[in-house]
Amino acid sequence: MDELTAAVVVAGAGPTGLMLANELALAGVDVVVLERLAERTGLSKALNLQPRTAEVLDLRGLLGRAERRSFATVGEGHFAMIPVSYAGWDTRHPYQLGIPQAQVEAALEERLAEQGVKVLRGQELKEFTQDEEAVTVTTTTTRIRASYLVGCDGGRSAVRKALNLPFEGIDGRGHGVVADVRFAATPPGAQSEWRSMRNIVTTDGIGKYTGLIPLSEPNLYRLAYGDRLNRPANLRAEVTDEEVRDVITKTYGAETKVEEIRWASRFGDDSRLAARYRVGRVLLAGDAAHTHFPAGGQGLNLGIQDAMNLGWKLAAQLKGTGHKDLLDTYEQERRPVAEAVVQNVAAQSALIPSTPELLALRKLFRAMSELPQAQHYLSGLISGLSITYKAPQNAHPATGTRLPDFKTKTGNASDWFHKGKFVLLTTTETESPHSDVKVAAVDKLPWPDVTRALIRPDGYVANTTGETEPWLT
Numbered sequence: 001m002d003e004l005t006a007a008v009v010v011a012g013a014g015p016t017g018l019m020l021a022n023e024l025a026l027a028g029v030d031v032v033v034l035e036r037l038a039e040r041t042g043l044s045k046a047l048n049l050q051p052r053t054a055e056v057l058d059l060r061g062l063l064g065r066a067e068r069r070s071f072a073t074v075g076e077g078h079f080a081m082i083p084v085s086y087a088g089w090d091t092r093h094p095y096q097l098g099i100p101q102a103q104v105e106a107a108l109e110e111r112l113a114e115q116g117v118k119v120l121r122g123q124e125l126k127e128f129t130q131d132e133e134a135v136t137v138t139t140t141t142t143r144i145r146a147s148y149l150v151g152c153d154g155g156r157s158a159v160r161k162a163l164n165l166p167f168e169g170i171d172g173r174g175h176g177v178v179a180d181v182r183f184a185a186t187p188p189g190a191q192s193e194w195r196s197m198r199n200i201v202t203t204d205g206i207g208k209y210t211g212l213i214p215l216s217e218p219n220l221y222r223l224a225y226g227d228r229l230n231r232p233a234n235l236r237a238e239v240t241d242e243e244v245r246d247v248i249t250k251t252y253g254a255e256t257k258v259e260e261i262r263w264a265s266r267f268g269d270d271s272r273l274a275a276r277y278r279v280g281r282v283l284l285a286g287d288a289a290h291t292h293f294p295a296g297g298q299g300l301n302l303g304i305q306d307a308m309n310l311g312w313k314l315a316a317q318l319k320g321t322g323h324k325d326l327l328d329t330y331e332q333e334r335r336p337v338a339e340a341v342v343q344n345v346a347a348q349s350a351l352i353p354s355t356p357e358l359l360a361l362r363k364l365f366r367a368m369s370e371l372p373q374a375q376h377y378l379s380g381l382i383s384g385l386s387i388t389y390k391a392p393q394n395a396h397p398a399t400g401t402r403l404p405d406f407k408t409k410t411g412n413a414s415d416w417f418h419k420g421k422f423v424l425l426t427t428t429e430t431e432s433p434h435s436d437v438k439v440a441a442v443d444k445l446p447w448p449d450v451t452r453a454l455i456r457p458d459g460y461v462a463n464t465t466g467e468t469e470p471w472l473t
Contacts, residue, residue, distance in 0.1 A: 001138075001141060001142060001143050002141060002142040002143070003142075003143050003144075003145075004032065004142055004143070004144045004145070005030075005144065005145050005146065006030050006031060006032040006144055006145075006146045006147075007024075007029045007030040007031065007146060007147050007148070007318050008024055008029060008030070008031045008032070008146055008147065008148045008149070008150060008314065008318070009031075009032050009034060009135070009137050009144050009146045009148070009149045009150070010024075010031060010032070010033045010034070010150050010152055011034050011125045011137075011149065011150065011151050011152060011153045011158070011159055012033075012034070012035065012151065012152035012153035012154060012157075012286070012288070013033050013034075013035035013037075013040075013105070013109070013119045013121070014101075014105065014152060014154065014286065014287075014303070015046075015101060015104050015105055015108065015286070015300050015303055015304050015307075016152040016285050016286030016287070016288075016303035016304060016306060016307050017033060017035075017150075017152030017153075017285075017286070017307075018033070018105060018108035018109055018112060018119075019108055019303075019304045019307035019308065019311070020150060020152060020285060020307035020310060020311050021033045021112055021117055022062075022108060022111055022112050022115065022311075023060075023307060023308065023310075023311025023312060023315065023420060024311055024314065024315055025112060025115040025116070025117050026060070026115065026311075026419070026420045027311070027312065027315030027316075027319070027420055028315075028319075029314070029315050029318055029319075031117055032117075032120060032144060032146070033112070033117065033118075033119045033120060034119075034120050034123045034124075034125055034137075034139055035119050035120065035121045035122075035123065036122070036123065036124035036125070036153075037121060037122070038121050038122040039121060040102060040105060040106070040109075041102070042102050043100075043101075043102060043180075043263050044100035044101060044102055044180055044215065044222065045100065045101035045102065045300075046100075046101040046104075046294070046297070046299060046300040047098060047099070047100060047101070047213065047215075047222060047297070048074075048096045048097065048098060048099065048297045048300075048301075049066060049070075049096065049097040049099060049104070049300075049301065050077065050096060050297065050298065050301040050382065050383045050384050051086055051089065051091050051093045051094055051095065051096070051383040051384065051385055052301070052305065052383055052384030052385050052387065052402070053300075053301040053304050053305065053384065054066075054093035054095075054097055055091060055092075055093055055402070055405060055414070055459065056304060056305060056308050056458070056459070057304075058092075058093070058405065058412075058414040059308075059414050059417040059418070059457075059458070059459050060417070060418060060420070061415075061418045062107065062108070062111060063093075065107035065110065065111065066097060066099055066103070066104060066107050067097065069099055069103035069104075069106065069107055070097045070098055070099040070103070071098050071099065071194070071215060071216035072096075072097075072098030072193065072194035072195065072214075073095045073096075073097060073098065073195075074095055074096040074097075074098060074194055074195060074196065074197065075087070075094065075095050075096075075195075075196070076096075076196060076197050076198075076379075077096055077197065077296060077297065077379060077382045077383060078197040078200075078296060078297075078382070079295075079296055079344075079348060079351075079369070079378045079379075079381070079382060080295065080296075080347070080348035080349075080351035080352060080362070080365075081197075081200070081201040081209065081211070081352070082351070082365070082366050082369050083196065083197040083198050084369065084375050084378045084379040084382070085375050085379060086379050086383055086385075087375075088372070088375075088376050089379065089380070089383070089385050090404040090446075091385060091404070091405065092405050092412065093405075096297065098194050098213075100215075100216075104300070120139075120142070122140065123139040123140050123141065123142060124139060124140050124158075125137060125138075125139055125153070125158050125159065126138045126139060126140065127162065128149055128159070128162065128282070130149075130280050130281045130282060134146060134147055134281065135147070135148060135149040135281045135282060137149055147281065147318060148281050148282070148283065148314060148318075149281065149282045149283070150282075150283045150284070150285055150310070150314075151282065151283070151284045151285070151288040152284075152285050152286050152288055152303070153288050154286070154287045154288060155272075155287040155288070155291040157284065157287070157288035159282065159284065159288060160274055160284055160288050160289070163279050163282060165274050165275050165276055165279070165284075166274070166275040167272045167273070167274055167275075168272060168273070168275070169270065169271045169272035169273050169292075169342060170270065170271040170272075170342065170346055171270055172228070172231070172268050172269030172270045172271070172293065172349070173228060173229055173230075173231060173269070174207065174226060174227050174228030174229055174230060174231050174268075174269050175226055175227065175230075175231045175232060175235060175266055175267065175268055175269065176224065176225070176226030176266070176267055176268075176269065176293065176294070177223075177224070177225050177226060177239055177243075177244075177247075177264060177265065177266050177267075178222060178223065178224050178264065178265055178267075179222075179223045179239065179244050179261055179262075179263065179264035179265070180215065180220065180221070180222055180223075180261075180262040180263055180264075181220070181221050181222075181223045181244065181248070181258055181260070181261050181262070182217070182219055182220045182221075182258070182259045182260040182261075182262070183219045183220075183221065183256065183257060183258060183259060184219065184257035184258075184259050185219060185257070186219060187212060187221070187248075187252045187256045188252055188253060188255075188256065189252075190212045190214065190221065190252075191212075191213075191214050192214060193214055194213055194214045194215075200212065200213060201224075202251060206229070206353060206354055206355065206356075206359070207227055207228045207229040207230075207352065207353065207354040208225075208226070208227050208228075209224075209225065209226055209352060210223075210224070210225040210247060210251040211223070211224045211225070212224075219259075223244065223247070223248070225247050225251075226269075228269060228349060228352050228354060229354050231268065232266070235266055235267065235268050236266070237266065239264035239265065239266050241261050244258075244261050244264055245258055245261075267293075267294075268293075269293040269349060270291070270292075270293075271291065271292040271293065271342040271345055271346060272290065272291050272292075272342075273289070273290050273335070273338055273339060273342055274288070274289045274290065276331065277289050277330060277331035277334065277335055278327070278328070278330065278331050283310065283314075283330070285303065285306040285307055285310055285334075286302070286303030286306055286307070287299065287303060289306065289334075289335075289338065290302065290338035290341070290342065292341060292342050292345045293345050293348075293349060295344075295345045295348035295349065296344070296345070296348060296381075296382040297382065298341050298345070298382055298384075301384060302337070302338060302341055302384075305334075305337075305384060305387075306334050306338075308458045309330055309333060309334050309458055310330045310334075311420075312420055312456070312457040312458060313326050313327050313329065313330055314327060314330075315420075316436070316472070320473070321434075321435070321436050321472055321473060322471070322472065322473065323469070323470045323471055323472065323473055324473075325470070326470075326471065332390070333389045333390070337387055340381075344381050344382070351365055385402070387402070388400045388401050388402075388460075389460055395463065395464075396447070396449075396450065396463070396464040398446075398447050398450065398453065398461045398464055399461050399462070399463055399464065400460060400461060401460065401461055402459055402460055402461075403446070403455050403459050403460070403461060404446050406446060408440075408442065413440075414459075416438060416440045417455075417457060417459060419438070420457050421436050421437060421438045421457060422434070422436055422437040422438070422454060422455065422456060422457060422462070422468070422471070422472070423437070423438050423439075423440050423454075423455045424437050424438070424439045424440065424452065424453075424454050424455075424466055425440050425442050425445055425452060425453045425454075425455060426439060426440070426441060426442070426451065426452040426466065427441070427442060427443065427444060427445065427451045427452065428451065428452070429441070430452070430466070433466070433467075433468050434468050434472050436472055437454070437468065437472070447464070450464045452464070452465070452466040453466070454466050454467065454468065454471075456471070
């Protein structure tokens, strides 16, 4: 068996694991990425990047790679399949970027390779043990001694299961199916290009829905359908071509001809949250820490943002520049965010009516959702733009909020964060207070009463005093 050492082992090479590995490599941390599959599946899976995720990628200069692989820009999202506009948010990215998960992974892995890190494929994590100094990870062929292990290995996470962590939440009653289908011609009523969330989904009876989203190739669509009242006995049962064709015929008519069904997958509507995100030297991120029905297109985005929050904190811990309690703030900040998503997904599920009374409630909610204040609130939930982190008592209101990406003399504020450092925004000439802090001079800050602000590497406001405590030592 091969013997390796590393500062961090990341289990799982999905979007969360690859983003985390990129963050660690950017900080000069020795990272090993394990993936049980011998090669990427190439399946489209998740289809979008929300506005806050676009901002996060822009902070690292990664957004352009995703945009080149994208196939659509959609100026609105949806809440319970009710369109909500991103207009009114202070962001340069008020849209969903239509991009298959496989292409997100390709972009992140490309950047990771440029940083000298390769994904070790065909390496399934078999077991691990930890002590006060390190974690020993055993895979199919390799034993690795590392300072930390991060489980980014999905909803059935082997890392989470080995930690014996409770994974509790809301038990669903139904199921959903997604499939990529190529038609002979555009199905009746379907969009030919994905530009809006309107007229995407149709309902067929209480608790049932069917939808089509056009993908990058002519007449290639993501078909989604489900029934929130009836769950098959085996959620892992294969989705047959016959089942998919029957749904298409029933919803879009017998004249709608299917030429190819590329893949299909069935899933439940349970929502679950790990009791803890950290046990000693082992941490969880992405679907390993939280799973939910894909309502609103939030899952992949939640994982990438987990990785952004964890990456710079874990790197600071390893380099000895972070405050002794810094790593604990990962769970303190990100678990409430996932809990809020689980709750909004539950609300969305309730708005897929299962009774005549709930159908009436949905009609009323849909009418109310057209109010500008409601649009702003709902779009903030699903986009991630409204996420704030808890601030100390009596702190400036900006503390814990995201930094709006504004224009500077040389470009955009996001450009200052490409190296993954803290940024001190100041209207006066100032020397850097720490090696991990970049000073950026500005004419004015986004808040009229503030002349200096320390911004975290993930783009959130640490404080409006410029002090490095309690973040850095």
